[in-house]
Amino acid sequence: MVPVIKSFRADDAFETIVCNTAQHREMTDQVLEFFSLKGDYDLDIMQKEQSLNGLMGRLITKLDNVLEEVIPDIVLVHGDTSTCLAATLASFHKQIPVGHVEAGLRTYDFTQPFPEEMNRQVCDKLATLHFAPTDNAVAALLQEGVKSNSIFKTGNTIVDAVELALPMIKNNHPRIQQMDSWLNPSSRLILVTGHRRENFGKALLEVIGALKEISELDNVQLVYPVHLNPNVQDPVYDLLGNIYNLLLCDPLDYESFLWLMKRCDFIITDSGGIQEEATVLGKNVLITRNTTERQEAVTAGFVKLVGTDKGKIVKEAIHLLQQSPQKQDKDNPYGSGDAATQILNAVKTHFIV
Missing domain, CATH: 3.40.50.2000 (Glycogen Phosphorylase B;)
Structure with missing residues (x-):
């Protein structure tokens, strides 16, 4: 979500509030620091030996408190984590529109990946806007009955993130x-x-x-x-x-x-x-x-x-x-690195309409 956060924070049309649940603190904290970003909320959700159900219960409760305080016009979630599902459910219960970044990815097997496949499908059922990275993801959403005017093919924000990060690496x-x-x-x-x-x-x-x-x-x-x-x-x-x-x-x-x-x-x-x-x-x-x-x-x-x-x-x-060590020179199926800009423009269009 880093490129999305940066794009929205750079646009005066939006007040962008970042909530870090710290579900994967060892990852999120250092990523935010690397990209010189700071969250507005830190829910510090993790506990030792927690169950998925225990995690989900605490996530929804704490996210509900954030939504009560912020009263957002839209909530953007990413991917297939428990955080993504909890934020979608909490927003849905308060009738707050959700935009799902990386929508439409499917295996159609709830055991692989578990529980991520279920998380992603439920998020897409409840989301208002679907930011699909590829043609395959768009096709999956359409097949499941998602309205075409809520689907935006954007490419994947991970391409944006890698291209943003590569020049920042210090040897x-x-x-x-x-x-x-x-x-x-x-x-x-x-x-x-x-x-x-x-x-x-x-x-x-x-x-x-x-x-x-x-x-x-x-x-x-x-x-x-x-x-x-x-x-x-x-x-x-x-x-x-x-x-x-x-x-x-x-x-x-x-x-x-x-x-x-x-x-x-x-x-x-x-x-x-x-x-x-x-x-x-x-x-x-x-x-x-x-x-x-x-x-x-x-x-x-x-x-x-x-x-x-x-x-x-x-x-x-x-x-x-046995093959020669060389970079694979193939077209990237996940876009050209402008996914965050396309998501920003789609959200703007949603509110204008």
Whole structure:
């Protein structure tokens, strides 16, 4: 949402209030700082070992208080998080229009990703304005009966964010210097992430087994910023903790992570957003999921679904390692970096009409 916030704050037609629920504080705080932004509200919502239902209840209650105080004309939400769903429900209950950024992405499988697929579909049912990043997303919304005059194809704001951030990366950043000193310039570098609930347990063990086998290949290094959830941390550190060419580290700040994405040869992940960021950087991605709501990246040739089968992950990683390390010169299916401007103009049009 950073490019959207910046666009709206730069326009005198709007008073823009930013509410950070801090659902992912380790991500949101440092991103806001990197882009020199500050939220107007911080709900500090997270608790240890919280359930999804407990999180949702607290989100709706605290967001309700914010809406009572601010009385907004419209609420903009992004993506598929619990925050996105809670803000949509809280606004709907107060009959406040909602604009959903990144509307229309679908797997049509409520278990993959869980609970994000359900979150996104409910948000789109309740939203007034739908900012769809691609033709596929527009088509999904139309098929579900969403009125065409409420749908705006905008491209994805993640393209705006990456293009805004790349010139801001500083090579003297301490985390970047630390990683750069560990990396061997002559080795092929694979970036790894993983956090999906549906991959906890047996599926994650398969992925870990694949990473261990890949690490045994010649001239390869892997960097794995490990998600803080104990369901990820415990097996990853237990099984991959002492491999000389596999660096396990805490989650990275946005600047360092973007530098690493730019530096790596390809990525192994179950993330959604990374699939889109990789298209901006021209990187191949192996997705450790059986389905994706970002099919455009698959069709364009940036992304390949490999599931969580150890053999398939290793096979596809070897295939990519056998190719020359070079940026993929393909058209980006997620737009040209002007999504935030298009969203701003769509909201203006809504209020003028």
